[in-house]
Amino acid sequence: MSSDFYTNSIVPYSGIIIKICRAYTDSQEDFEDYYQEVCLQVWRTKDQFRRESKWSTWVYRLSLNICLTMIKKKSNNRQHTVTDYVVPEATEDNHAFSDESLNLLYDAIKQLSEIDRAVILLYLEERPYKEIGEIIGTSHNNIAVRITRIKERLKKILN
Amino acid sequence: MEKSIETIWKDGFLKSDTLLAPKLNNLYNQKSKHIIEKFNRMFRRNLIALVLGSTLFLIFAIFFDMLILGIGTFIICNAIVIVNKRLMNSLKKVDKNVSSYQYLKAFDSWMKDQLAVNRKMARIYYPLFFMIAVVSIWFSGNFQVFISEILGKPHQIYLVNGFPIFWMLPIILIASLMAIFGDKIYNFDVNLIYGRIFKRLNDMIADIEELRK
Numbered sequence: 001m002s003s004d005f006y007t008n009s010i011v012p013y014s015g016i017i018i019k020i021c022r023a024y025t026d027s028q029e030d031f032e033d034y035y036q037e038v039c040l041q042v043w044r045t046k047d048q049f050r051r052e053s054k055w056s057t058w059v060y061r062l063s064l065n066i067c068l069t070m071i072k073k074k075s076n077n078r079q080h081t082v083t084d085y086v087v088p089e090a091t092e093d094n095h096a097f098s099d100e101s102l103n104l105l106y107d108a109i110k111q112l113s114e115i116d117r118a119v120i121l122l123y124l125e126e127r128p129y130k131e132i133g134e135i136i137g138t139s140h141n142n143i144a145v146r147i148t149r150i151k152e153r154l155k156k157i158l159n
Numbered sequence: 160m161e162k163s164i165e166t167i168w169k170d171g172f173l174k175s176d177t178l179l180a181p182k183l184n185n186l187y188n189q190k191s192k193h194i195i196e197k198f199n200r201m202f203r204r205n206l207i208a209l210v211l212g213s214t215l216f217l218i219f220a221i222f223f224d225m226l227i228l229g230i231g232t233f234i235i236c237n238a239i240v241i242v243n244k245r246l247m248n249s250l251k252k253v254d255k256n257v258s259s260y261q262y263l264k265a266f267d268s269w270m271k272d273q274l275a276v277n278r279k280m281a282r283i284y285y286p287l288f289f290m291i292a293v294v295s296i297w298f299s300g301n302f303q304v305f306i307s308e309i310l311g312k313p314h315q316i317y318l319v320n321g322f323p324i325f326w327m328l329p330i331i332l333i334a335s336l337m338a339i340f341g342d343k344i345y346n347f348d349v350n351l352i353y354g355r356i357f358k359r360l361n362d363m364i365a366d367i368e369e370l371r372k
Contacts, residue, residue, distance in 0.1 A: 015172070019172075040366070044366070099170070099171040101162065101167045101170070101171060102167060102168070102170075102171025102172070104167075105164060105167045105168065105171070124164070124165065124168040151164060154164055155164070158164075
């Protein structure tokens, strides 16, 4: 990966990549693994980008797809290898941020379904409903309804 | 007043330490470890399967009067296992305290040596196994009854010392072809089992080499 590509095409979006990867992982090791995988895939698939959407949309979509694939792969491996797997609890060890409210919000987001997590992350990043719809593969009306529902659920969890 | 989730999100990420990206220089650390561990697991499992399979086959052969085939298969399979076990022990000497690239390259070079040894062996054990199978069938009770029935009647089979020598020609031809193309057959076999891992390993090395440019 040339440093030019990394600086121009990944660094401006590293924030969202970090935020997405954090929402799908429970440990620093997994987070680094997911983040690196996303960067690699962005680099590997750069030639497949056909400019039909914005580069940022491409990066968001790729990040989400990779996280969802990795989470699925991981749970499959777990099913094959460990029978008594315990869902990790939200402890201070896996709290990634110094801001306590943000950690609590992340814990709440992690309780959502994988797709709802993606929707709320994009919403919080102030992506337009149309773009969220494009990334998730649904209409923007559906996204609007979904976001209202997710926000209510998050409020309940946080309270 | 309670903060909205939007405010928590915005305020939370205002702090500079929250969005620190992991370093990318160890990009393949985990992946290289995973792929090599996966290969080792598969390799070990296949060696165990060879030992168990050949033992079961030997028992089956004893019961079904195919002793030569059973013993032959058992000896060939276990010879393959012993050689590969030794090769596997040499893999432990590969230094893990080096960069992912060096580790992958060392593993790749071990793999190439291992494949070369197995290719050479394949040119011996494929025809050997075939010959053992033929001999086993030849000396089996049922085949001997069949042969004596044929040779007992008027026939046009050319015999040398009572042995149908021309029957041996296709067998020798097949065994020779196996000896010549044993390495190709082995490559086909190996790719069926390990093809995906080899491809991932090569892709990974190619990626790292491009990243290092």
